[in-house]
Amino acid sequence: MGIVHGEEMVLNIGPQHPSTHGVLRLKVHTDGEVVSKIIPYIGYLHRCFEKHCENLSYEQIIPFTDRCDYIGSMNNNFGYVVAVEEMMDIQVSEKVEHIRVIMAELNRIASHLLALGTFGMDVGAFTPFLYMFRDRERILDLFEITCGARLLYNYMWVGGLSHDLPVGFVEKVYKFLDYFEPQLKEYNDLLMYNKIFIERTADVGVLPPEVAVNYGVTGPNLRASGIKWDLRKNESYSIYDSFSFEVPVGKGQMGTIGDCWDRYWVRAEEMKESIGIVRQALKTLPVEGDVHEAMPKKIRPPKGSIYKRTESPRGDLGFYIISDGSPSPTRVKLRSPAFTALGALSAIAEGWMISDVIAILGSLDIVLGEIDR
Amino acid sequence: MVVDQLIEWLGSLLSWGPGSPLIFLTAVLIAGIPIFLLMAINALVSVYAELKISAFMQDRVGPMGQGPGLHAGKWGVLQTLADALKLLSKEDIIPEFADRKLFIIAPFVIFIAPFIALAALPFNQNLLISDLNIGVFYILAVGSIGVIGIILAGWSSNNKWSLFGAMRSAAQIVSYEIPVGLSIVSVIMLTGTLSMQGIISYQEGTILGILPNWIIFNNPFSFIAFFIFFISGVAEVNRTPFDIPEAESELVAGFHTEYSGMRWSFFFLSEYANMLIVSGVAAVGFLGGWHSPISGFLESPGWGLFWFFFKIGALIFVMMWFRWTFPRLRVDQLMNICWKVLIPIALLNIFGVGIWTLLKG
Numbered sequence: 001m002g003i004v005h006g007e008e009m010v011l012n013i014g015p016q017h018p019s020t021h022g023v024l025r026l027k028v029h030t031d032g033e034v035v036s037k038i039i040p041y042i043g044y045l046h047r048c049f050e051k052h053c054e055n056l057s058y059e060q061i062i063p064f065t066d067r068c069d070y071i072g073s074m075n076n077n078f079g080y081v082v083a084v085e086e087m088m089d090i091q092v093s094e095k096v097e098h099i100r101v102i103m104a105e106l107n108r109i110a111s112h113l114l115a116l117g118t119f120g121m122d123v124g125a126f127t128p129f130l131y132m133f134r135d136r137e138r139i140l141d142l143f144e145i146t147c148g149a150r151l152l153y154n155y156m157w158v159g160g161l162s163h164d165l166p167v168g169f170v171e172k173v174y175k176f177l178d179y180f181e182p183q184l185k186e187y188n189d190l191l192m193y194n195k196i197f198i199e200r201t202a203d204v205g206v207l208p209p210e211v212a213v214n215y216g217v218t219g220p221n222l223r224a225s226g227i228k229w230d231l232r233k234n235e236s237y238s239i240y241d242s243f244s245f246e247v248p249v250g251k252g253q254m255g256t257i258g259d260c261w262d263r264y265w266v267r268a269e270e271m272k273e274s275i276g277i278v279r280q281a282l283k284t285l286p287v288e289g290d291v292h293e294a295m296p297k298k299i300r301p302p303k304g305s306i307y308k309r310t311e312s313p314r315g316d317l318g319f320y321i322i323s324d325g326s327p328s329p330t331r332v333k334l335r336s337p338a339f340t341a342l343g344a345l346s347a348i349a350e351g352w353m354i355s356d357v358i359a360i361l362g363s364l365d366i367v368l369g370e371i372d373r
Numbered sequence: 374m375v376v377d378q379l380i381e382w383l384g385s386l387l388s389w390g391p392g393s394p395l396i397f398l399t400a401v402l403i404a405g406i407p408i409f410l411l412m413a414i415n416a417l418v419s420v421y422a423e424l425k426i427s428a429f430m431q432d433r434v435g436p437m438g439q440g441p442g443l444h445a446g447k448w449g450v451l452q453t454l455a456d457a458l459k460l461l462s463k464e465d466i467i468p469e470f471a472d473r474k475l476f477i478i479a480p481f482v483i484f485i486a487p488f489i490a491l492a493a494l495p496f497n498q499n500l501l502i503s504d505l506n507i508g509v510f511y512i513l514a515v516g517s518i519g520v521i522g523i524i525l526a527g528w529s530s531n532n533k534w535s536l537f538g539a540m541r542s543a544a545q546i547v548s549y550e551i552p553v554g555l556s557i558v559s560v561i562m563l564t565g566t567l568s569m570q571g572i573i574s575y576q577e578g579t580i581l582g583i584l585p586n587w588i589i590f591n592n593p594f595s596f597i598a599f600f601i602f603f604i605s606g607v608a609e610v611n612r613t614p615f616d617i618p619e620a621e622s623e624l625v626a627g628f629h630t631e632y633s634g635m636r637w638s639f640f641f642l643s644e645y646a647n648m649l650i651v652s653g654v655a656a657v658g659f660l661g662g663w664h665s666p667i668s669g670f671l672e673s674p675g676w677g678l679f680w681f682f683f684k685i686g687a688l689i690f691v692m693m694w695f696r697w698t699f700p701r702l703r704v705d706q707l708m709n710i711c712w713k714v715l716i717p718i719a720l721l722n723i724f725g726v727g728i729w730t731l732l733k734g
Binding site for chain 1: 430433537613614623624625697698701702
């Protein structure tokens, strides 16, 4: 911005910093307030997930997938069990599929609430963050009555689920959805259409579609750049093709397509779509049926490999599993959507101010547990 | 006023004569005690109010533990006292590579600004330390001492976040002093005096028999001037949406990142005292000071004290309301608002007030 270029200052944002969403270190070169170079350093949360998997049986891996993207654990379970089931050619019952979709979509709402809340906090709005956490708690309560856990569920098992739905679950979900839908409008009025928030996020950190594709950015971040890519539609898995829902894409209402505001807006819209999916799934949810029905006695996928990707709240969550026919996999590779999103950070945030870098980082919605694995 | 009386009284008591510098010094020191108490009580009450107001705005209950009650306290009314005691008992940490002298001085410099500014704030008809004939000017002038302390704190901490906070703060406070000053100019043009009591006594009576004769209602330009003053005042005291010098999510804690314990509490104390002063000047300059909202109703000195603090409290509440509603501006947007919006409007306002008074006669 300035013509006079003085000496650059190297600034370490993190690993302990209020806005790095975990333990991320950004080495930032600054010229005054303007950031000229960003180098993200990761690995502070590395716990050998992939190596660990090679020494565990298939069912023992499921709790470890919880701990990758700990904000969207249900979706991690989902992606993993879908991959293993496809390897073993297991067909699960309609009931199990419905419950899985309900759980995954509720989890998506919870994850987006956290993403938007922390994004708001990164630009200085503290109250919406607490409102969103309050409502996220209600979803966690629903999970708690189902499987006993509030964060790391270990709920979806290969061929079934750990528990059937508890009595009164459906009514409680309906009650929550009826409560939650008007709340969305309140959040949007409070934060999304706030003049200061628009000033801070519109036209800031624009992620052009070409750059997004080149960096392998997926999920809401890619959709905010205007590319309609949602695995629930494009590569439908489970029973997603039997539900009708829209895939919101960024339109650049407040600025350019792919700016921080669009990334916020896409997530806000996706929550509405998820509510719709949950409502449809609740309507067609079969009452009878055993959720343990299709569970195999021994999980030994035949020799071979599979790459299966599903739409987690952060994007394409891919599991690449190689089996040699033994009880534990030879290799498990997790393709992390948050990792690719973080990769694009330096491409879009350089040249902006420190405050903007924090806002852009917040808008990308990264989870370090998944990046470091 | 209080100082003058003290000097007279001490002079007759100690028989050194009222002109003695020693008497003057003693009187000033004695007058300083209530100011300090006021700042401390203000911080205790405001922090408690902030905790509770933010809690209610955010669907929480806020502090409930400390204080009198049946068991384990009720409403947490003594929460801030407990916090203060905790701060007093904390370890005093000075970073190894900090500039020790400046690091120690900085909180006191920041503290001095609101401390001496309070001397010119009239609390009711009789209660003020000194009715300076340049009262408003004095408050605005000494109020800017604080920025020196902020730069000292940011620089001496030897921390990059602190430095960023200090640089932002310097730019912000120096810029926003201009719209503050310009909006006060329109008040001075109407009243023709810089004395705080003079400004307040100008606002006696009513307009058209309904509205109180406050400067905010005097003419459309002074109405706008109030908002310019208040917005700039919020920026002067580093409150959200203008809290970029201590932006938590960006700069950790800005210029006071390295401060802890009692030294940190001085920053806190002066932040709330600054809020009191900005609200106080707004109340004096635009909202009739200690005058009752209904002319002639409850106008005694005791009620004057009540009305003054009522107005201050209302303005401080609005500041807290801002803080728990708005996101934070970016540093360049902050400057844009100041230089491209507030200052041009304030300048036009001065022009408008001039024409208004000329036409009105």
